[in-house]
Amino acid sequence: MAQERFDAIVVGAGPSGNAAAYTMAKRGLKVLQLERGEYPGSKNVQGAILYANALEKLIPDFREDAPLERHVIEQRLWTMDETSHTGLHHRSDDFNEERPNRYTIIRAQFDKWFSRKVREAGVLLLCETTVTALLRDEKGKVVGVQTDREGGAVYADIVVLAEGVNGLVGQRSGLRPELKPDTVALAVKEMHFLPPEVIQARFNLKGNEGVVIEAMGTITAGMTGTGFLYTNQESISIGIGCIVSDFAESEVTPYGLLEAFKAHPSIKPLLENSECKEYAAHLIPEGGYKAMPELCGDGWIVVGDAGQFVNAVHREGSNLAMTTGRMAGELVADLKERQAPCSKAELGQYRRRLEATFVMKDLKKYRGIPDFLHGNKQVFGLYPRLFNAAARNWFRVDGIDKRTKEKEILTAFRKGRTLPGLINDGIKLARAWR
Amino acid sequence: MLEAAAAAKVEEKLYQNRYLVDAGRPHIKVRPHIVPSKALLALTHACPAGCYSQNDQGQVEASVDGCVECGTCRVLTAKTGEIEWNYPRGGFGVLYKFG
Numbered sequence: 001m002a003q004e005r006f007d008a009i010v011v012g013a014g015p016s017g018n019a020a021a022y023t024m025a026k027r028g029l030k031v032l033q034l035e036r037g038e039y040p041g042s043k044n045v046q047g048a049i050l051y052a053n054a055l056e057k058l059i060p061d062f063r064e065d066a067p068l069e070r071h072v073i074e075q076r077l078w079t080m081d082e083t084s085h086t087g088l089h090h091r092s093d094d095f096n097e098e099r100p101n102r103y104t105i106i107r108a109q110f111d112k113w114f115s116r117k118v119r120e121a122g123v124l125l126l127c128e129t130t131v132t133a134l135l136r137d138e139k140g141k142v143v144g145v146q147t148d149r150e151g152g153a154v155y156a157d158i159v160v161l162a163e164g165v166n167g168l169v170g171q172r173s174g175l176r177p178e179l180k181p182d183t184v185a186l187a188v189k190e191m192h193f194l195p196p197e198v199i200q201a202r203f204n205l206k207g208n209e210g211v212v213i214e215a216m217g218t219i220t221a222g223m224t225g226t227g228f229l230y231t232n233q234e235s236i237s238i239g240i241g242c243i244v245s246d247f248a249e250s251e252v253t254p255y256g257l258l259e260a261f262k263a264h265p266s267i268k269p270l271l272e273n274s275e276c277k278e279y280a281a282h283l284i285p286e287g288g289y290k291a292m293p294e295l296c297g298d299g300w301i302v303v304g305d306a307g308q309f310v311n312a313v314h315r316e317g318s319n320l321a322m323t324t325g326r327m328a329g330e331l332v333a334d335l336k337e338r339q340a341p342c343s344k345a346e347l348g349q350y351r352r353r354l355e356a357t358f359v360m361k362d363l364k365k366y367r368g369i370p371d372f373l374h375g376n377k378q379v380f381g382l383y384p385r386l387f388n389a390a391a392r393n394w395f396r397v398d399g400i401d402k403r404t405k406e407k408e409i410l411t412a413f414r415k416g417r418t419l420p421g422l423i424n425d426g427i428k429l430a431r432a433w434r
Numbered sequence: 435m436l437e438a439a440a441a442a443k444v445e446e447k448l449y450q451n452r453y454l455v456d457a458g459r460p461h462i463k464v465r466p467h468i469v470p471s472k473a474l475l476a477l478t479h480a481c482p483a484g485c486y487s488q489n490d491q492g493q494v495e496a497s498v499d500g501c502v503e504c505g506t507c508r509v510l511t512a513k514t515g516e517i518e519w520n521y522p523r524g525g526f527g528v529l530y531k532f533g
Contacts, residue, residue, distance in 0.1 A: 036521055038454070042529045043503065107533035128525030148524050166505030168521065178512045179505075186506045188482045190447070191532045235532075248476035248510050255444045255482060278532050279447035281482035281504040 006032045006156040008332055009145055010123075011131050011169055013040035016304025016321035017162030018114045019058055023329025025121035029336060032154060033123050034147060036130040041111030044164075045189065045282035046318060047228055047237055049212060050105045054319035058326055059117060063099065067109040069232035070210025071100030074203075078266070080217035081388040085266040096209065104210050104230045104237070106191075134159060134173045134300070141343075142299030145169070158299055158332055158342040162325060165283045165305040175300065176293040181248060182374060183287030185225060185312075187241025188254040190262075192274035196234045202270055203231055214315060217384030219261050221252050224373050224380060227261050228315070229270065236271060238262060241284060243374065254281065286312040289360075289367035296347035303328045309359060313366045320359050327353055368432035376425060378417060386416050444484040448500040455499050456526040462498045462507065463518045470494045474516045477507045502528050 010021045013035035021033045037043040049072065055062050074091035095101065119125055126149075135144040135153060144155035161170045165184065170176045194202075203211040215227040225242030240254075240261045247254060262271060285291065285308040292308045295301065303309070304321035311320060331350050332342065340346050354360045373379060390409040413422060462485075467474070474494050477486040483500045486507070496507075496517070508519040521527070 036524050038525050038529055041533055043527070045530060045533045048533070108530050109532070111533070130521050130524045166503075166508070168519075179509045181509055184509060186480070186482060186504060237532075244480070244506055244509055247480040247506070248473065251479055253444070253479045253482075253484070255447060255484070259443060276447070276450060278450050278530065279502075280451075280530055280533060281502045281506075283505050283509070 004154070006030050006124075006154070007336060008032070008158045008160055009034065009154060009156040010160040010162055011145065012162035012164060012167075012304075012306075013037075013115050013118075013125065013127075014044050014111060014162060014164060014304060014321065015114070015318045016306075016309075016325035017160065018111070018118050019322040019325030020160045020162055020303055020329040020332075021123045022058055022118045022121050023326050024333055025118065025123045027329075027333035027336075029333060031123045032156065033118065033125045034129045034131055034145070035125065035127045038128055039112060040115035040125070040127070041108035044107050044111055045187075045280040046105075046107045047189070047230055047239065047315070048105050048107045048110070048318070049230065049315070050103045050110065051316065051319040052099065052101055052103065054322040054326075058322065065113070067105065067113050068208075069104040069106060070205070070208050071095065072102040072104065072212050073205070073209045074211040076211065076213040078213060078215040078217070079384040079387050080215055080219050080264065080266065081385045082218055083265055084388040084392060085215065085217070086384075086387050086391045104212065104232050106232060106235075106237075131163070131169050134169060136299075140298065142297070157336075158301065160325075160328055160332070161300060161302040161306050162304050162321075163306050165285045167306040170293075170300075170302060170306060175297060176302070176306070179283070179285070180287070180291070181245035182243055183285070183291045183370060184244050185241045185284040185286045186244050186247055186254055186281065187239050187284055188258050188279070188281045189237060189239030190258065190276050190280075191278040192236045192238060192271050192276050193234060194236065194274045198273075199231055199234070199236065205231070208233070215261075216380060217388075218381055219257075219264060220380050221250060221257060221260075222377060222381050223247065223250060223252070224377070226315075229267065235277075236274065238267070238271065243286065244283070255279075284312070284317070285310050286370060288312060288370050289363040290370070292363070295351050295354075296344060298344045299342055301328045301332070301342075301347055301350055309363070311362050311366065313369050314362070316362075323357060323359050324354065327357070365434070366432070368434075372428055372432035376428065378425070382416055386413055445500075448483055451500075451502070452529045452531060453499065454526050454529060456522050459523070460496070460498045461520045461522040461527070462496055462501065464494055464496045465516050465518060467493060467516060471511075471514045471516060473510050473514050476510055480510060481507055
């Protein structure tokens with residue numbers, strides 16, 4: 001493969017790499033895509049929710065043949081203590097629309113499908129190929145990659161780094177700083193199989209309707225993190241993730257945390273009699289805007305998780321990945337059309353174009369949230385306990401008058417966090433949220 | 435109690451997964467050391483695949499056949515440089531069916 005020269009090399013066949021490769025191939029570029037797994041998706045892990053909007057911009061008719069599990073008609077947000085959860089549920093028949101907004105997916109299957117579309121668009125995909133280094137010319141411009149194949153140097157005008165959160169190529173080439181244990185989360189996940197009709201009955205669903213649950217509270221044993229449960233067609237994805245530095249400092253194991261989450265009285269009945277068929281783990285970049293690395297340079301551009309494009313607050317990632325991949329691909333195709341070089345100056349437009357989209361707007365909006373959550377552990381312990389105790393007290397009818405109950409609840413909050421503490425937390429959250 | 439039960443279970447969990455093990459070529463190696471750093475020691479519980487354990491002398495050892503390639507150990511020991519981390523050769527390692 002040494003002699004051949006490509007317009008672009010894409011490292012990775014996840015959502016961002018596929019979006020970039022697809023976009024460039026559709027615009028007539030000669031693209032090589034390299035994937036270290038046996039097949040696209042074999043190394044990838046996600047919850048997983050697919051947001052239609054980002055994919056629609058690439059493949060408008062994806063619903064016709066993409067492997068989609070259930071469209072989400074109900075979202076539950078739970079705050080949990082040891083025995084309870086207090087939730088915010090939103091369920092709407094409006095989500096039973098003709099072109100649903102969100103779906104649950106199984107990543108390995110979705111990535112295979114997406115990759116087929118990419119190859120149909122003309123991209124040459126090489127699996128089982130690990131990129132080991134970037135190749136540069138005498139001026140330092142990236143001109144290709146070295147792979148672990150024999151004679152494995154391959155050249156292109158640009159290298160699109162879609163290598164994921166734990167991307168060694170960009171990092172070891174000095175393009176990106178090392179991930180920091182306090183801005184990256186480790187999530188573990190299991191796939192639990194159940195007959196579709198059992199899932200439908202348990203979650204009050206019909207047909208392909210789905211429910212997703214996002215949960216926080218004492219389930220993370222005092223660490224910064226969240227749990228989730230998503231309904232698929234005939235399986236349930238269940239997982240939990242916490243900031244890596246928190247795992248390091250505690251004595252808790254990730255699988256122990258998942259076992260405890262599964263054993264919670266609010267979760268256990270949902271998984272009853274299911275058969276677990278896979279256990280996965282993955283890092284999630286959670287540093288947001290402030291952790292974003294340099295996004296391009298002479299002959300290279302970074303997309304998806306490798307560029308920290310994850311909105312941790314809203315649990316959005318693959319849509320940011322696809323959007324950044326698409327926009328990087330469009331820019332490279334534009335440059336080709338103008339016969340402009342893939343120089344750092346020209347590629348600088350990438351960031352400017354992203355600034356105009358939800359990707360940068362959202363990341364910028366929440367730039368203070370990672371620090372807020374990290375510095376306010378009461379969000380994951382004290383508050384969930386107070387909320388759940390308050391609800392338990394409020395809803396129990398036991399001969400105690402309501403004014404006394406109100407007083408007890410307020411006293412518990414004041415004792416737990418003090419009035420200035422409560423006000424301070426509120427202000428800090430409001431500032432970070434803004 | 436819970437931890438002990440869970441520790442026994444991680445082996446069972448990994449048993450569900452499909453791997454193509456690159457026999458004799460572990461992609462992660464712990465560098466020789468006498469006393470492990472706090473970060474290296476943390477891997478004995480932070481690794482989601484339970485790949486790290488302490489030997490009788492207190493040194494941390496790795497057995498990476500069940501590795502899920504998440505990178506947690508790499509990130510945690512980046513500063514101390516106590517492990518040598520690479521991805522498995524192309525095609526080898528964990529192969530998710532669902533992901």
